[in-house]
Amino acid sequence: MTTQLEQEIMSQPETIARLLDHEVQHIKKIVESLPPFQYILIAARGSSDNAGIYAQYAWSTMAGYQVAMATPSVQTLYHTSPRMTGALVVGISQSGQSPDIVAVLDEAKRQGRPTIAVTNDGTSPLAKAADHVVELHAGVEKSVAATKTYTAQLAVMAIFAAVWSASEQRMTELHQLPELLEATLQGSASIRQKAERYRYLSYCSVIGRGYNYATAFELALKLKELNYIITTPYSSADFRHGPIATIDEGEPVALILPDGAVLDDMFDLARTLKERRAELLIISDNASALELATTPLPLVRPAAEWLSPLSAIIPGQLLAMYTAMSRGYQVDTPRGLNKVTLTK
Amino acid sequence: MTTQLEQEIMSQPETIARLLDHEVQHIKKIVESLPPFQYILIAARGSSDNAGIYAQYAWSTMAGYQVAMATPSVQTLYHTSPRMTGALVVGISQSGQSPDIVAVLDEAKRQGRPTIAVTNDGTSPLAKAADHVVELHAGVEKSVAATKTYTAQLAVMAIFAAVWSASEQRMTELHQLPELLEATLQGSASIRQKAERYRYLSYCSVIGRGYNYATAFELALKLKELNYIITTPYSSADFRHGPIATIDEGEPVALILPDGAVLDDMFDLARTLKERRAELLIISDNASALELATTPLPLVRPAAEWLSPLSAIIPGQLLAMYTAMSRGYQVDTPRGLNKVTLTK
Numbered sequence: 001m002t003t004q005l006e007q008e009i010m011s012q013p014e015t016i017a018r019l020l021d022h023e024v025q026h027i028k029k030i031v032e033s034l035p036p037f038q039y040i041l042i043a044a045r046g047s048s049d050n051a052g053i054y055a056q057y058a059w060s061t062m063a064g065y066q067v068a069m070a071t072p073s074v075q076t077l078y079h080t081s082p083r084m085t086g087a088l089v090v091g092i093s094q095s096g097q098s099p100d101i102v103a104v105l106d107e108a109k110r111q112g113r114p115t116i117a118v119t120n121d122g123t124s125p126l127a128k129a130a131d132h133v134v135e136l137h138a139g140v141e142k143s144v145a146a147t148k149t150y151t152a153q154l155a156v157m158a159i160f161a162a163v164w165s166a167s168e169q170r171m172t173e174l175h176q177l178p179e180l181l182e183a184t185l186q187g188s189a190s191i192r193q194k195a196e197r198y199r200y201l202s203y204c205s206v207i208g209r210g211y212n213y214a215t216a217f218e219l220a221l222k223l224k225e226l227n228y229i230i231t232t233p234y235s236s237a238d239f240r241h242g243p244i245a246t247i248d249e250g251e252p253v254a255l256i257l258p259d260g261a262v263l264d265d266m267f268d269l270a271r272t273l274k275e276r277r278a279e280l281l282i283i284s285d286n287a288s289a290l291e292l293a294t295t296p297l298p299l300v301r302p303a304a305e306w307l308s309p310l311s312a313i314i315p316g317q318l319l320a321m322y323t324a325m326s327r328g329y330q331v332d333t334p335r336g337l338n339k340v341t342l343t344k
Numbered sequence: 345m346t347t348q349l350e351q352e353i354m355s356q357p358e359t360i361a362r363l364l365d366h367e368v369q370h371i372k373k374i375v376e377s378l379p380p381f382q383y384i385l386i387a388a389r390g391s392s393d394n395a396g397i398y399a400q401y402a403w404s405t406m407a408g409y410q411v412a413m414a415t416p417s418v419q420t421l422y423h424t425s426p427r428m429t430g431a432l433v434v435g436i437s438q439s440g441q442s443p444d445i446v447a448v449l450d451e452a453k454r455q456g457r458p459t460i461a462v463t464n465d466g467t468s469p470l471a472k473a474a475d476h477v478v479e480l481h482a483g484v485e486k487s488v489a490a491t492k493t494y495t496a497q498l499a500v501m502a503i504f505a506a507v508w509s510a511s512e513q514r515m516t517e518l519h520q521l522p523e524l525l526e527a528t529l530q531g532s533a534s535i536r537q538k539a540e541r542y543r544y545l546s547y548c549s550v551i552g553r554g555y556n557y558a559t560a561f562e563l564a565l566k567l568k569e570l571n572y573i574i575t576t577p578y579s580s581a582d583f584r585h586g587p588i589a590t591i592d593e594g595e596p597v598a599l600i601l602p603d604g605a606v607l608d609d610m611f612d613l614a615r616t617l618k619e620r621r622a623e624l625l626i627i628s629d630n631a632s633a634l635e636l637a638t639t640p641l642p643l644v645r646p647a648a649e650w651l652s653p654l655s656a657i658i659p660g661q662l663l664a665m666y667t668a669m670s671r672g673y674q675v676d677t678p679r680g681l682n683k684v685t686l687t688k
Contacts, residue, residue, distance in 0.1 A: 038430040039383060041410060046585030060418045060426040066385060068412030073554050073581070074404045077605045082404040086382040086430045100581060145586075203547040203574040210417050221586050228590045230547040232576040237417070237444060237687035241390030242489075242565050245678045246572045261421045265688065276680070334589045336620070343581035344609065 004332045005143040005226075009317050010185060015148045016155050016310070017178040018137045024174070027159045030132045034114050038086035043070035043104035045343060047146040047218060048092040051118075051153035054214035054309050055090075058157055062306065063164035072100035075107055076344045084113045091117050094141065094149040095340045096124025105129040118156050120149050143332045144339050145225045147317050150218060151181070154310050161306070173304045180303055184311040187300030188318050194295055195322035201252060203230040207239055208256035209266055215256045215283075215309045219316035225334050226324040236262075236269045249277040256283045256312050260305030263289070283315050348676045349487040349570075353661050354529060359492045360499050360654070361522040362481045368518070371503045374476045378458050382430035387414035387448035389687060391490040391562060392436040395462075395497035398558035398653050399434075402501055406650065407508035416444035419451055420688045428457045435461050438485060438493040439684045440468025449473040462500050464493050487676045488683050489569045491661050494562060495525070495654050502651060517648045524647055528655040531644030532662050538639055539666030545596060547574040551583055552600035553610055559600045559627075559653045563660035569678050570668040580606075580613045593621040600627045600656050604649025607633070627659050 040059060042052040049069070056067040068087075074080055076099070089108035091101050096119035106129050108115045117130035120138050127133045136152040155177065162170040204223060208216030213235050220231035234243055247253060253273055257266040263286060270292045273280060282293035285303070290296040297315040299308075324331045384403060386396040393413070400411040412431075418424055420443070433452035435445045440463035450473050452459045461474035464482050471477045480496040499521060506514035548567060552560030557579050564575035578587055591597060597617055601610040607630060614636045617624060626637035629647070634640040641659040643652075668675045 038427070039412065045582060049582070049585075056415055057418060057422075060415065061422045061424045064424070064427050066412050066414075066426050066428060066431065068383065068410050070410075071400055071404065071557075073579070073606065073609075074401060077554055077609060078401075078405045079605075080405045080408070082408050082410050083382070084410060087410065205574065210421055213415075224590050225586045228592065230549065230574055230576060230590055232574060235417070238389060238393070240687055241393075241685045242569045242681065245680050246568050246574055247680070248572065261423075262417065265417075265421060336589050336591070337586065341585045343584055 003143070005145060005147065005321055008141060008143055008148045009314070009321065012148050012151050012314070013178040013182040013185070015138045015152055016181060019152050019155050020175060020177065022137050023134055023156065024159055027134060028163050030116065030134070031160070031163050034088065037088040037114065039066040039068060041068045041070050041084060041087040041089045042092065043072060043089070043101045044092040045098055045101065046341065047150045047221060048094060048153060050214045050218040050221065051150060051157055052092055053217055054154050054211060055157040057211050057213065058161040058306060059164070062161040070104045072104055075103050076100045081107055084108050084111045087113055089113050089115045091115070091126050091130065092153055093126050094120045094146055096121045096126035097340050098343055100343050102126050102129050118153060144334055144337050145222060151310050151313065158307060170306070173307055177307060177310060180301055180307070180311050181314065183301035184299060184314045187298065188315050191297065191315055191318040192322045195319055196326050197295065198323045199326045201229055201323070204252045204254060205243065205246065206231055206233045206254045207236055207266070207269065208233070209236045210262040211306055211309050212256040212258065212262070212312055215312045215316065218313050219254060219256070219320070222317055222320035225337065226320045226329065226331055227327065228335070236266050239269065247273055247276055247278050250279055252279045252281065254281040254283070257286065257289050258284055258299060258305065258308040258312055259286045259302060260308065283312050347487070349489060349491065349665055352485060352487055352492045353665065356492050356495050356658070357522040357526040357529070359482045359496055360525060363496050363499050364519060364521065366481050367478055367500065368503055371478060372507050374460065374478070375504070375507050378432065381432040381458065383410040383412060385412050385414050385428060385431040385433045386436065387416060387433070387445045388436040389442055389445065390685065391494045391565060392438060392497060394558045394562040394565065395436055395494060395501055397561055398498050398555060399501040401555050401557065402505040402650060403508070406505040414448045416448055419447050420444045425451055428452050428455045431457050433457050433459045435459070435470050435474065436497055437470050438464045438490055440465045440470035441684050442687055444687050446470050446473050462497060488678055488681050489566060495657065498654050505650065514650070517651055521651060521654060524645055524651070524655050525658065527645035528643060528658045531642065532659050535641065535659055535662040536666045539663055540670050541639065542667045543670045545573055545667070548596045548598060549587065549590065550575055550577045550598045551580055551610070551613065552577070553580045554606040555650055555653050556600040556602065556606070556656055559656045559660065562657050563598060563600065563664070566661055566664035569681065570664045570673065570675055571671065580610050583613065591617055591620050591622045594623055596623045596625065598625040598627070601630065601633050602628055602643060602649065602652040602656055603630045603646060604652065627656050
């Protein structure tokens with residue numbers, strides 16, 4: 001009997017195909033109707049926050065916008081209202097329920113700023129608070145750990161980047177996403193067996209950079225939610241500023257290092273870590289990078305770097321799921337978590 | 345024989361006193377001379393980045409500015425230049441050397457935006473790149489792990505907040521900082537003995553919120569740098585969105601929860617964690633909060649919440665140092681780290 005989580009992971013190609021069908025034209029219209037703005041403010045929590053991290057990189061490199069991440073407690077706990085002059089305000093939430101995220105959009109509206117909600121529930125409080133709503137079209141996500149709604153959120157961020165940059169090539173690459181994800185899933189069959197090695201893993205560092213800084217955060221979160229492992233995500237640059245001291249012989253480090261602009265920097269770090277005889281789990285489409293790994297997690301279909309976070313998280317989702325299954329854990333209902341988390 | 349690290353921790357009251365003497369009037373003049381701006385962009389790495397996190401909260405709650413954290417790889421690896429229209433750009437770096445942080449300020453200058461460098465070296469490349477330089481006056485920091493330069497950076501952020509908010513009361517509270525830190529150091533004598541319990545600690549979660557979200561990051565970083573412990577910092581809200589699943593009986597969690605606007609939320613989380621029989625290390629000036637702790641780390645002198653990050657990190661610095669000493673580690677020269685880290 002298969003789990004909800006497995007079904008939801010496997011449904012990602014069709015979810016993204018449906019999303020592209022419904023939202024590409026819609027997002028073009030939203031972009032045309034937006035008033036001028038100078039920077040973007042994103043409010044999100046959990047996996048949605050990780051999609052926001054992807055947008056930080058995608059929207060700044062491809063559309064030239066600086067992106068700030070909101071700190072909702074400034075409003076909900078300190079009861080202050082920072083000026084949002086010049087900001088486009090985007091709320092991201094699978095459920096659209098969390099009061100602190102809704103509060104940021106309410107305040108933006110009060111200040112007359114444009115707002116966009118990205119959510120899987122078009123009738124949620126977040127959707128009601130926003131000028132524009134982009135739905136994920138992912139269907140109900142039953143497993144507590146977000147998978148298909150995370151990649152759908154990434155796809156929404158990617159569509160905005162492609163529309164803002166008015167690039168035909170990027171639009172073409174976007175429409176190849178369902179095929180890319182399908183090939184990645186099919187090429188990941190060996191992960192079930194590889195996961196057994198990590199049955200007793202109790203902590204792990206996870207490193208990515210640039211577009212895949214988000215992937216490091218999301219893989220770390222999946223390992224926490226499903227395996228109760230203490231995992232810490234880093235950029236390769238931040239890792240060198242202190243945390244690298246934690247790594248000694250046999251210490252586990254997962255690296256997300258697909259080909260692209262960050263490959264040299266990430267590869268250099270992987271080599272340093274290998275010299276320290278760390279145990280490296282490497283998600284990559286680059287053969288030389290995979291050779292450095294104790295556990296290579298190959299991406300069989302190379303992706304344009306800007307879209308690689310959508311395929312690179314898949315081996316991570318599968319690794320987290322199969323490791324949890326090898327522990328006998330309930331992957332659909334991790335201990336101590338609810339599907340909808342309401343934070344102030 | 346005392347270590348450099350211990351001397352530097354103990355020197356924090358006099359460092360902050362010197363900084364206040366030299367920089368309060370200077371920062372007033374800088375603020376008067378700034379052109380209009382709509383939001384603030386901060387570029388920093390490591391401990392300096394944690395000081396930037398404090399500024400995110402201090403500058404938005406007290407001065408009403410949204411604060412974005414720069415993603416330097418957008419420039420240094422992707423070779424793109426996001427528009428900084430409307431931004432005041434602030435670089436924070438103890439050494440002022442890291443090329444990626446300097447690159448952000450260079451780009452700001454190219455775009456005609458106002459820039460400020462916060463650094464312990466007024467002749468560094470970062471200082472040379474900026475319109476205005478605020479020095480830390482901390483003297484040479486010899487130990488690899490930043491302590492006195494971190495609290496000095498926090499104090500600089502706090503001075504800007506007080507000047508922008510034009511609050512006489514905050515100015516008065518600022519000038520009480522040296523005394524606050526001195527009392528906190530004197531009230532922390534019991535930590536040396538308490539640290540022994542954590543001789544074999546291998547991982548830990550660290551939680552703070554609001555102004556002390558920065559303290560969670562900085563305590564986590566000290567534990568990593570000095571003890572090679574895998575530590576992950578969280579806000580209490582993000583922790584509830586997934587990572588709380590990792591906590592079971594006996595799992596170690598450090599909480600920074602001084603009195604103030606975030607106390608109720610943090611206290612509620614501490615109670616939940618205690619119900620799960622986690623092992624709680626609690627840094628607080630609140631007696632009820634300390635009662636929940638396995639290891640209470642009391643702040644003997646209550647502080648105004650906005651300045652509490654300067655005193656609340658002190659028990660953390662001491663805990664990280666004494667734990668490392670109980671392991672026989674070299675606290676001044678942690679393995680695999682250099683004082684100046686150059687990242688691209």
